Amino acid sequence: MSNTMEIRRDPVDCAGHDRALLLRMFRKMLEAREFEEQLYYLFLTTAMPGTMHQAVGQEAVAVGVVSALNPDDTITSTHRGHAHCVAKDVPLKDMMAEMFAKQEGSCRGMGGSMHLTDFNKGMLGAFAIVGSGIPIATGAALSARVRGSGQVAVSFFGDGAVNEGIFHEALNMAALWNLPAIYIIENNQYALSMTVAESSAVPDLASRACAYGMPSLRVDGNDVLAVHEATREAAKRARAGEGPTLIEALTYRIRGHARFEAAGYRPSEEVEAWKKADPIERLAAGLLARGIAGEDELNAIRAEAEAAIEDAIEYAQSCTDVQAEDYLSYITAEN
Amino acid sequence: MRQLSQAAAIREGIVQEMRQDPSVILLGEDVGKFGGAFHITHDMLDEFGAERVWDTPISEAGFTGLGIGAALTGLRPIVEYQYLDFIFCAMDQVVNQAAKIRLMSGGRAKAPLVLRGPQGATGRGAQHSQSVEAWFMHTPGMKVVLPSTPYDAKGLIISAIRDDNPVLFVEHKLLYGAASPGGGKALSDTAIQAIGTDVPEESYAIPLGTADIKRQGSDVTIIATLLMLHRALSVAEELAAEGISAEVIDPRSLAPLDVATIAASIAKTNHVVVVSEDVSRAGVSAELVATINDHCFYDLEAPVQRVAAANTPIPFAPASERHVIPQVDDIRAAVRRVLSI
Secondary structure (H helix, E strand, O other): OOOOOOOOOOOOOOOOOOHHHHHHHHHHHHHHHHHHHHHHHHHHOOOOOOOOOOOOOOHHHHHHHHOOOOOOOEEEEOOOOHHHHHHOOOOHHHHHHHHOOEOOOOOOOOOOHHHOOEHHHOEEEEOOOOOOHHHHHHHHHHHHHHHOOOOOEEEEEEHHHHHOHHHHHHHHHHHHOOOOEEEEEEEOOEEOOEEHHHHOOOOOHHHHHHHHOOOEEEEEOOOHHHHHHHHHHHHHHHHOOOOOEEEEEEOOOOOOOOOOOOOOOOOHHHHHHHHOOOHHHHHHHHHHHOOOOOHHHHHHHHHHHHHHHHHHHHHHHHOOEOOOOHHHHOOOOOO | OOEOOHHHHHHHHHHHHHHHOOOEEEEEOOOOOOOOOOOOOOOHHHHHOOOOEEEOOOOHHHHHHHHHHHHHOOOEEEEEOOOHHHHHHHHHHHHHHHOOHHHHOOOOOOOOEEEEEEEOOOOOOOOOOOOOHHHHHOOOOOEEEOOOOHHHHHHHHHHHHHOOOEEEEEEEHHHOOOOOOOOOOOOOOOOOOOOOOEOOOOOOOOOOOOOEEEEOOOOEEEEEOHHHHHHHHHHHHHHHHOOOOEEEEEOOEEEOOOHHHHHHHHHHHOOEEEEEEEEOOOOHHHHHHHHHHHHHHHHOOOOOEEEEEOOOOOOOOHHHHHHHOOOHHHHHHHHHHHHOO
16 A cells, blocks of 8 residues: 555545544544644743644544543553543643643653653553553553453554564564554654655555554544544454454644644645645534534534633643652652 | 572562462563573463463563553563573663653552563673673662572562562572573582572562671671672681681662661771672772762771772683683782772
8 A cells, every 4th residue: 555645635424423422532632632732832932841742633543543442441652642641531631730740740740741641541651762652552451361351452653663673572472462452553654854655665554564464454544433443343353352453544743743843844735735634624524514513513512622721721820830859759669 | 497599499489479469470581381591480381371471572672561561550570581681672661661650650650570580691702691780770760689699589589579660680690509401500600608598488578678798797898799799708708717807798689779788887897898790880889889988988998999890791701701700809809908908
């Protein structure tokens, strides 16, 4: 399969899907988008410390995958992980407080944007060394098997991560032992400045699964239902003891790699074309086309998502600043 | 009391923990049907089955990561490296992931993980002989444990398994006291003392971070780990014949380090020699000297002497390996220097 999948702009086909699920997906994608848009503004005004990596334009992958999982299924995320956390129901207030380095943050202000974690929600961690979460999710899958918990473990990673050796080591073991794991390549087409074609000898990334006898497929990563369906099938197989699946979701990173990185290495026509394939707008069009929701209802959901982020910011700003020596409690666990 | 080799003592500690805690699993190369390259895990596959004893592919980074993921989700994995030299394949997983996840998650995650394997110079050339502990002593978030006797090995491995942090458990090939199935004859060393070989059959735990005074003395303190502890003891015995009384301390764990026991000894002897098999530059011995200077400077009557491996990859030729690794003669000379005798 070529890497230049046609950029689809058509409405997401919502036929036959549960209305509540569809509206929830819409809301989650909006929350993820608004969370990052507000972060961008907050960084501009220097109200927020640190750095961040935006997944604007990629929300359908996080929401499509997680909406097909059970609440106790586990995920690992990456440096570009806000949307995964939103999808996994990590409280927005906890996430925002973490961004502001507050004691009430999801990681008590010790992790920051690149390490959001919430064990209550099955969010095992955001691992910001490219590819490093892949074996950790695989270990969670092995653990689910040993404990007989019936859980599935999902690892999100980018197109750059498939060229780390750890990708090979982990997928080989998962396939060898039929572990209940799902691997999601969020192919946003750029590893910082490097395109997939410039960094992978075979740019059809899903095809790598054949080396492990693992089923794989490429889906339109800006079609939240396509992602959801693929993940649902993979989770069913995993829970049935039939082993792991590799899913390549083709999407696009609308912003630069990090914070204010301008991404001048991309043709502006390409960026503009992908902006018109916005996954949130494609879902909205699908909802309208099938009469599942009217414009007023969608606008109300948009307003709710914006209000939720506004509340989270207000809450975070009212939280307690991390004290300089707080870290001393977190270096090692004392039994 | 019953005598055990160090290999058998480590094995017994692991087996006893696996019997009483179903969350303890093993991962590593040849740990199952082969029983481990140094025979530590023999018969465990038969007793505990393939869901708890995982024979892995040669994928050190990968199976270390699997251990971390399993540790984060309710298991207590023990990850074996066939030689500790191979842990460097997994440095990102150990240093960036396992060691940091507790802090990164604000204390919400724990990674109860034991990373264990053999090290030490035994004529195998540069990539199967080095001592790795300094790399991990340098890694906050990790504990580093090094047993020198069978008794300590059993009590420490049990504590390591029960600990909620990633623990590097360093074993020395020459101290195993048992033949490796691939290697034929048992490895040994003439300096190895018959100490701590009485090993109780019942389970017991030695708290991590507690040093042990292996020999009481009043003139000089020698701090040493693993094989070097045995060489230090043989030097202490020789010097006793000359009327020099050496106290020999085994820290047993470098992180955390039992500074109180070391400081109390130095307050008494006022003279210190530190001995470690890893290289001297930015090594364990360097850190111990710095720690002693921080805590005990005004108790010292002479500069701390250190004895450590030369700053070189370990050469194969036996004569060169002996030259690089601290020998009894080097330790004896350091004691004489510190005492100006």
